Structures are given as C-alpha cells and as structure tokens.
Amino acid sequence: MYGKASVRDAEWWAWHGERSDQALNSQTEHKKTVVAGASRIMVAPRERWRPVHDWQITAPLRLNPPRNGYPHAVVDYAQHTVDIARRNVAEGGRPFATVIVRDGEILAESPNLVAQTHDPTAHAEILAIREACTRLGTEHLVGATIYVLAHPCPMCLGALYYCSPDEVVFLTTREAYEPHYVDDRRYFELSTFYDEMSRPWQERRLPMSHDPREDAVDVYRFWQERNGGERRVVDAPWSEG
Numbered sequence: 001m002y003g004k005a006s007v008r009d010a011e012w013w014a015w016h017g018e019r020s021d022q023a024l025n026s027q028t029e030h031k032k033t034v035v036a037g038a039s040r041i042m043v044a045p046r047e048r049w050r051p052v053h054d055w056q057i058t059a060p061l062r063l064n065p066p067r068n069g070y071p072h073a074v075v076d077y078a079q080h081t082v083d084i085a086r087r088n089v090a091e092g093g094r095p096f097a098t099v100i101v102r103d104g105e106i107l108a109e110s111p112n113l114v115a116q117t118h119d120p121t122a123h124a125e126i127l128a129i130r131e132a133c134t135r136l137g138t139e140h141l142v143g144a145t146i147y148v149l150a151h152p153c154p155m156c157l158g159a160l161y162y163c164s165p166d167e168v169v170f171l172t173t174r175e176a177y178e179p180h181y182v183d184d185r186r187y188f189e190l191s192t193f194y195d196e197m198s199r200p201w202q203e204r205r206l207p208m209s210h211d212p213r214e215d216a217v218d219v220y221r222f223w224q225e226r227n228g229g230e231r232r233v234v235d236a237p238w239s240e241g
C-alpha cells in the first residue's frame with residue numbers, strides 16, 4: 001500500500017519539482033518513518049519541500065497537469081481537494097487543501113504546509129493563491145472558483161477577498177471539524193477569532209499600540225503622486241454596487 005502510494009506521490013512531486021528521484025527517495029523514507037510506528041510523526045525537513053517552492057516561482061506555466069498519466073482526469077474538484085488534504089495528513093501534514101480552477105483548468109493547488117515548513121502562514125489557501133497569481137502574473141483571480149476543505153480562517157478569508165475569485169466553495173464547516181481538530185493559539189480560539197477581528201484595535205487580545213507619524217502618511221502621498229494622482233491600484237476589480 002505504501003509502496004504504491006510512494007510511486008504516485010513521486011509522480012506528483014516530479015510534476016511539481018522535476019525531481020522524481022529525490023521525491024521518491026524522500027517520500028519512501030518518510031513513509032518508512034510513519035509505518036515504523038513512531039510515537040510522533042516525523043515531518044520531512046524543510047529542504048525536502050523546497051522543490052515545490054522553487055517550482056512555484058521558476059517553472060513555466062503549464063495548466064492541467066498530466067497527473068497519473070491522464071490529462072484532464074480531474075473533474076470533481078471538490079473530491080480532488082479532499083484527496084490532497086487526505087494525502088497531506090498521511091504524510092504528517094495538517095488537514096487542509098485548496099484547489100483553484102478557472103475555465104476547467106486547475107490554476108494551482110496546495111495542501112497546508114505549516115507542519116512541514118514551520119511557516120504559520122503556509123495555509124493551503126495562501127500557498128495556492130500565491131502560486132496561481134505568481135504563475136499568471138496577476139493579483140486578481142477573477143473568473144476562478146476556489147475549493148477549500150474547510151471554511152477559511154480569518155487570514156485566508158482576507159486573502160480570498162484580495163484575489164477577487166468568482167466563488168469560494170468550502171467542503172466542511174468549523175462546527176463539523178471542531179470535534180476532530182482544534183488550532184487555538186495565544187490570542188484566539190477558532191470560535192472567537194472572527195469576532196476578535198471586528199473589535200476596535202484597543203479591545204483586541206493581540207496587544208497593539210498606535211505610534212502616529214506624519215512621515216508614514218507621506219509615504220502614501222508619495223505613492224499617489226507616482227500613481228498619477230489616482231488613489232486606486234490600477235486594474236483592481238472593484239464592486240459595482
């Protein structure tokens with residue numbers, strides 16, 4: 001079972017990073033650790049994940065990858081999102097995934113890589129949005145549908161607002177997954193996080209202070225001057241209503 005999964009994973013890694021041997025080796029090694037029944041799941045060191053990040057920046061645009069040798073095989077994007085998240089959990093990652101689709105093509109997809117990279121912002125939504133926008137050379141994902149395993153956290157919800165997709169499809173609610181997964185931190189519980197965001201800054205649990213500097217506002221005046229007197233970012237889609 002693991003041998004077969006390793007080969008499939010290697011194909012996925014090969015497509016992402018063009019590094020099939022390294023991918024196969026690291027995946028196999030990692031699986032052995034898990035199979036050996038280690039009391040704490042060992043996570044691949046950061047270098048092993050680097051091909052994914054290198055690919056995100058340097059690889060040429062190539063849509064709808066021939067995953068498992070069958071181009072255009074992915075039609076149930078929701079199920080595909082579940083599959084990516086499930087595989088991530090099997091590999092010691094967290095239970096989240098994002099798939100970004102436009103015109104029947106997958107623009108980008110990612111599992112949550114916080115456990116693998118120690119980057120607290122490496123949520124699946126953030127990584128997939130970054131990948132899609134970097135590859136397409138735009139900060140706007142107008143026309144795209146974004147599939148996410150769970151209703152997004154406030155950070156990702158913000159990122160989803162910023163990239164203007166046509167629709168976000170979430171596959172579980174916080175209430176549904178909370179009996180099985182909790183990610184509360186020093187200044188929030190998932191159940192209070194959204195309310196915390198809407199509070200005045202003085203009332204938030206995250207300690208914040210305001211140090212007003214006129215020089216700081218001057219940076220914005222300078223930007224507006226360089227932007228032909230316009231306040232808006234050029235080409236940003238905004239609400240008609």
Ligand SMILES: [Zn+2]
Pocket residue numbers: 123124125152153154155156157
């Ligand atoms: Zn998130």
